[in-house]
Amino acid sequence: MKKLLAMALLSVVVLTQAYSENKQSSKEKEMKLTEEHYTFELSDKVTREKVTFKNRYGITLTGDLYLPKNRAEEPLPALAISGPYGAVKEQASGLYANQFAQRGFAVVAFDPSFTGESGGEPRNVASPDINTEDFSAAIDFLGIQSFVDREKVGIMGICGFGGMGLNAAAVDKRVKAIAVASMYDMSRVTARGYFDSMTTEQRSQMLEQLGIQRWKDAEKEEPAYGVAGLPEPDQLTGNEPEFVQGYVNYYKTERGFHPRSINSNGSWTATNALSFMNMPLLTYISEISPRPVLIIAGENAHSRYFSEDAYKAANEPKELMIIPGAVHTDLYDKTDIIPFDKLESFFKENLK
Template sequence: MSKLFRHTALAALVGVASGDLLAADYKKNPFTLAYDGAITKNEPGKVNIRPVSYKLNGLDIAANVYIPANYDPKGHYPTIVVAHPNGGVKEQVAGLYAQRLAEVGYLTITADAAYQGASGGEPRSVDKPAYRIEDIHGMADFITRYDGADSTRLGLLGICGGGGYSLAAAETDKRFKAVATVSMFNSGRVRRNGYVDSQLDSVQVRLQQASAARAQEVAGGAVMYSGDANLSDEQIAKLPFDLYRQGYEYYWKTHAHPNSTFKYTTSSLIDLMRFDATDQIALIQQPLLMIAGTKADSLYMTEDAFTKATGTKDKELFKLDGATHIETYWVPKYVSAAIDKLNTFYTRTL
């Protein structure tokens, strides 16, 4: 199947022009943003983007701040921290949601996780829950001191893996007055049990592999990686889950970015496999909104976390009818519905 046919066929499925899909090419955007409708230049009276960097635990963190139209640095804007998916970067879906929220009046920030994207840290592509959670605290540290930010009206939005880590961050960081997730992915559960709990019989084998990988790193050997693959279209089509099939399409083709990668250090599994996004979730007493598609094969994770979030009396599970996991990242009608719901939620709670 040719690349042009793939784009055209995919566009037909979601009812948008193929040219709109191709417009997500990061090479055509001066800020390397990889989503449709992305800012191409900063103009007075419109939403602007400001690339920033700051230190977090000695590492340089690369972030983008989105400021509302007619921004006044002496103003007091409700402010949202946006955490990106596993393998994603700030220029993809996290940037899209950050920009769309800025368009309705919020000051927003999204940053590349430490050891990932354009942020510092060696070895590359470490994916440890403690680091990802600290990234969220770090974004809050930075943005609450930004001109115009109202630190008393700070919200949190986590997408996919960033959603699971956002739940964990909000358990104890009460600077966040409201918490929302889109297509929440419980990284620990999936790395431990497999997607849809499909690898329960190999947990101990994979723990042995992770332990061996750490030992090799400590001894000065090569860093081992998991999740890295170079699949053909035919192999992708045979993957058992929509999340993986559509994820490859999104991350490798329609919304690819050179800083985005599926791989992570195998030794990270030592930390990932003992983590669960629902551990101590009852500590969340803030208002909670969880958004997921009705056709998402990841929906079970959102429903499980929502049920276990017993510490808040203000919670809602909002389902996007007909959406799969990846479609909530970019399909216009689903993104718009999610943004409308998020705006209503944050307006009420912040």
Template sequence: MPLLTDNYTFPLAADVQRTPVRYVTRYGLEIAADLYCAADFDQNTVHQAVVIGPPHGGVKEQGAGVYAQEMARRGFVALAFDPSYNGESSGEPRHITSPELFAEDFSAGIDFLGTLPYVDRNQLGAIGLCGSGGFALSAARVDPRIKAVATAAMYDISGAIRNGWQNSASEEDRKSMLSEAAAQRWRDIDSGTPALTPTFPASIPSDGGPDPITSEFWEYYVADRGHHPRSIGGFTVTSAMSHINFGELRNLNDIARRPILLITGDQAHSRYFSDDVYAQASEPKELVVVEGARHIDLYDRTDLIPFDKLESFFRSGLLA
């Protein structure tokens, strides 16, 4: 589906209302978000609510909005946001990626939802797509107001940067990355502009891309399927320092007694992240493997994404 004229990659359902909102994180950054509710929802009663983060490098007009709309159709109040320094949210320089700030974005969303008179402060949850899955889990570790957390096609971005793909990086690799990031800081200072990692190309090359994983991302972000002008793929090179310092997901037992739902695809290249978290996390936890789903299919394929499962998970999990 081509990019729609209102900059959303999916049509707004007739039975859903969407409202642009703004709120501030504890770091003073203004977050741009969309609030989704059923068109006929009753503001005189309190509702369960979820905050939804986009894939790493994505924006609220893409997959996060797809999830928010579907959850709103099921009676939830749903908030899809642009991460700090990205999309329409504030923060300079643009396109920073930070595990601490991106986890805080979830807690700031919880703050905002809790100000709405028709939202139950005791029944708030989080959904993270791709890299936001790891950030949602990090937020839930330290923010017990998040009563249940779900991920879809989860990436542990910090773990992948620190340890390499499928934990292939050596200590020498990490030292080399830090040396390069330090050298880049000098280059950024001297030039006055922070350099970015490679951004998405203007079009997909005829050979499809340099490797299967990159080709899959290009299929979503570069082609009409999910292209959005504010979703460029690149981040500041020096952001790697924060992720290496933060390290892989840990202390998942801090979420104990609050339910975790991990959704992945049987064809998803990212499946090992969900498998690892499932092995480390305490009960209650559940791993759902969607047959026939690749990583990007869990961004927008409403025929594959198990929304009925997400509904039942949060209906019961937020009551616990």
């Protein structure tokens, strides 16, 4: 129980990453990174182009459009990709898009509203509603391109944007298939803590603190940002939960660091948790059916239970794929572990 309570409290830490001002950090200088940095190498079989499009709220989203270089004349099947939560398109979502484009898909990997290069003020805010809408906006964009078959459009969601992607697929019938990897239900983990271990009293205390913070923000006429966050790699003791070590080893090292990534180099607003604590995602996951769902999780991922519960809640056709020995962050970028052949066959079989 003590371990679970500690993880519940840690969920707040993970959701309010360390505040850093909009200056070049020592880590950026050390790695000699620019904001044009990508954490993976673009395939010589793929083209990448920056694109913009608006969501239903008028927020301009920025994405990268990946296309196969040698493509036939007929329109392509297409995918909208985002995630992980707190990441940017130059990280895992771009890596996935690069892989899918090699396999014949038109893919847009995008920064969600209020983050990365996408618009929206204040910065670094997440929303179960607006981020669900972001996926549908990406579907809007893909469906009006001459090189896309709008009847063959799907979603790939990673981590917290796996939950948002499932939510979007439930409401957006244009989505013909959806796959998620290392899925998080951000509403559930925010409102209940990891493994639903947050007590009613803890939830009440957290909401009281968030209410007080709103008054502070109102007085200053600007939002405050989180003050607790991931340690630097050299600060790890080895006693942290595996997933904290995994996040540090991805977001805080050359493997996955990006200047615009909230998890690498920024923070969520201090009141970011509010809407997630009051508006559950995945309420209508069963209504994705009869469109197929593929849920992928690591055998040893701390987040595996989110995937298993989403699988139980979804109706057929559905598939849960457990990757032996994998942890949560392995499915961010380890191309020898991520089942891209399975993902390719899943979408090609179902986007028709």
